[in-house]
Amino acid sequence: MRRDLQLNNVGRRYGIHGPWILRGVNLELAPHTLTRIEGPNGTGKSTLLRLLAGIDTPTEGKVTGRPRTAYVPERFPQALPFTAEAYLTHLGTVHGLSRAAAPRAASEWLDRFGAGAYARTPMTRLSKGSSQKVAVAQALLAEPELLVLDEAWTGLDEDARAELERAVAERTAAGGTVVFVDHDPRRLAGVSDATYTVTDGTLNLRTDKPTSPSGPQVSLDVQGPPGGQLPAEASQFLTSSTEPTPGTHRLTVPASHSDVLLRALLTAHPPWHVVSLNQRDDLPLDDESPR
Numbered sequence: 001m002r003r004d005l006q007l008n009n010v011g012r013r014y015g016i017h018g019p020w021i022l023r024g025v026n027l028e029l030a031p032h033t034l035t036r037i038e039g040p041n042g043t044g045k046s047t048l049l050r051l052l053a054g055i056d057t058p059t060e061g062k063v064t065g066r067p068r069t070a071y072v073p074e075r076f077p078q079a080l081p082f083t084a085e086a087y088l089t090h091l092g093t094v095h096g097l098s099r100a101a102a103p104r105a106a107s108e109w110l111d112r113f114g115a116g117a118y119a120r121t122p123m124t125r126l127s128k129g130s131s132q133k134v135a136v137a138q139a140l141l142a143e144p145e146l147l148v149l150d151e152a153w154t155g156l157d158e159d160a161r162a163e164l165e166r167a168v169a170e171r172t173a174a175g176g177t178v179v180f181v182d183h184d185p186r187r188l189a190g191v192s193d194a195t196y197t198v199t200d201g202t203l204n205l206r207t208d209k210p211t212s213p214s215g216p217q218v219s220l221d222v223q224g225p226p227g228g229q230l231p232a233e234a235s236q237f238l239t240s241s242t243e244p245t246p247g248t249h250r251l252t253v254p255a256s257h258s259d260v261l262l263r264a265l266l267t268a269h270p271p272w273h274v275v276s277l278n279q280r281d282d283l284p285l286d287d288e289s290p291r
């Protein structure tokens, strides 16, 4: 069983006499969880994510139990001397994929983000949006146990944003730990397991009621075995659950989590029967929300 990732009394400052950006930070992140980090500009969110991802080390305190990790930085270096495909294949092998699996994963993830047509384009010639697709693909392609996303949705088109939400749902359902910062408060609203606010160099758990899920929802009518309980993984993200007729359950879930819900229902023993599935477009998320 994988250990939790732990920050123990962590502090970080830049330079010997620089001000403390973070101090006395304690945090524990378990498998199967999604954690949001928020806070005003310049308070240390990216600093915290770099410490979690292991690309920076604390000035004081300890980080323990970091599993296999992937990270999408706030600013992805575009000027890399590779094509998107070559870069992702290389990164795939660095992350432990075989020489056969790495190019396959590279092309699958480029396709999932709608960037398959740019696979052979030098990265220096990619638009900002396509470059961001490569940034998220490089983090997802080796199925990391810890995924750290710093404003990873910024610059992506609507389809790619939805795909990244689905990928996050898949990671946590598969036992991964996901931590993210996003300027849009509606991003994955209502499905995070915890939200922490960075203020004055410390990390505070938000205990107020989480924002209810917004954005597109999917409603499914499903039937299970007589008297059957919904599988635990299926109940986790539900926005609502009713039983309009005996034995038929109407489940509503954020669209980002519908694939994970379907998989849980269809792979249950015995499997559940999906009678109908309807998409409800409520509030599409966009990148124009205020910080």
Ligand SMILES: Nc1ncnc2c1ncn2[C@@H]1O[C@H](COP(=O)(O)OP(=O)(O)OP(=O)(O)O)[C@@H](O)[C@H]1O
Pocket (backbone or CB within 6 Å): 014, 021, 039, 040, 041, 042, 043, 044, 045, 046, 047, 048, 074
């Ligand atoms: N490499 C560095 N060297 C010196 N100071 C830094 C460095 N990185 C960050 N800082 C400083 O640390 C503070 C916190 O920065 P950080 O980027 O972590 O904040 P943030 O909350 O992510 O900000 P934003 O919301 O604007 O992305 C800022 O004052 C920043 O100038």
